[in-house]
Amino acid sequence: MKVLLTGATGYIGSAVTDHLAAAGHQVVALTRGAEPQPGRGWHARLVGDTADPASLAGVVTPDIEAVIHLAPPSGDVDVDTAVVEALAAPLRGTGRPFVYTSGVWVLGATGGAQEVGEQAPTDPIDIVGYRPRIEQRVLAEAAEGVRAVVVRPGIVYGRGGGIPAVLVDRARVQGVPEYYGEEGVRWPTVHVDDLAELFVAVVERAGAGTVWHGVGESAVPVRDLARAAGRAAGVLAVPRVVPVEQAAEVFGPLFADALALDQSVGGGAARAVLGWRPERPGVVAELVSGSYRPVEVFGAPGGPQTDAEVTAIRRLVAEIEHAQQNELVDRFLGLFRREDPVWTTGHGKRLSGFEEIAAFTRKVLPGAAVESTAVYDVERVLFLRSDVAAVNVRQQPVRHDGTRITDRPEGRPFYILVKEDGAWRVGAAQNTVAVD
């Protein structure tokens, strides 16, 4: 399909561009400026400004087979209604899709433990007070022969961006992770690439007059998210809850209220009806060992293939951390290559071969995490070959509440990893205590 996409240069729009193109569609990007945008997978571009509906006249030409409207609303209902009119009217009578991007904040505080679905009435917080009216305006186009659809994303994360990146920055600047409002606040979340796949599914097969929640995890405790944001910022500390009035001084009252909003929102309809599968790592895992933590990479060309290998390597190191923290002997041993692995401990004891490593692990791992444990962060990956990687890791001792034990030295594990039968395994490992 030839798809006109507003907001194509933005956070979500960039991912939607990638996934539309990967699914064989042609993206016609509507942008405010005409400056070159190298590297974008756009088929064509048009200039238009959604703050000036008149500038959109004629952009939806007869060859446009779908419109996805991702540019943020102006907040002026008249302007935003005129934008919908300009983009949807040319599709009338064609049965072609017009997809409007709203958000879960139109549902307001959901309360209780129950997930709120697509049928729930709207009760918007002030920052999106106008949006339900725009949603209704869009859905009314179904009666005019437009396949009008509304998508409400949760809090979007991934690719190192979105609102979670704000929490990472705040943790870095403040020296302590923060979250806002009350202790028990929860956010519905979605990975930006999962969300982009939902947009593709919606444009291809959602029925007219439908509403879809783009939500991967329905209610993530923001306290956990803030702790992970702290880790991404290199701040291993207990998160602090900031009262909403104080947050308003930093973010303004409207955005502060949104950050403090407690919601549990389900995205079951898209899974059940459209076959949507949001299977990327959750927001906490993404913050701890994903796109919010850049890794130095050497010996491999940049690109999606290398990114995928680095992700798989980070996942292996996250499994090492998990097995160590939870004293899981068999899980830990399962991460080693069977053939002649070698492991030298931080105290210089060399363990040769799988059996020696297994015997030592069975002796020392049970009980090792009773008082404290450690976090492991990949810092550098050198691909010696496409299937052999030398990996530098930073190991920091922490208490069970995730706070750094400052009077204990860090470790600097060094792993030689080998990819066999599609999975990375530890072939050789050496830990070294870091002395200042």
Ligand SMILES: NC(=O)c1ccc[n+]([C@@H]2O[C@H](COP(=O)([O-])OP(=O)(O)OC[C@H]3O[C@@H](n4cnc5c(N)ncnc54)[C@H](OP(=O)(O)O)[C@@H]3O)[C@@H](O)[C@H]2O)c1
């Ligand atoms: N991020 C989230 O967590 C989230 C959650 C729920 C809903 N949403 C909604 O999803 C939509 C996209 O969000 P996002 O996070 O991708 O935003 P974003 O990164 O700020 O991107 C906004 C995009 O809209 C374009 N744009 C802004 N004003 C415009 C105008 N007057 N005319 C034409 N284009 C304009 C921007 O183009 P320029 O390159 O010219 O700036 C950019 O491409 C918004 O409606 C947002 O409310 C976002």
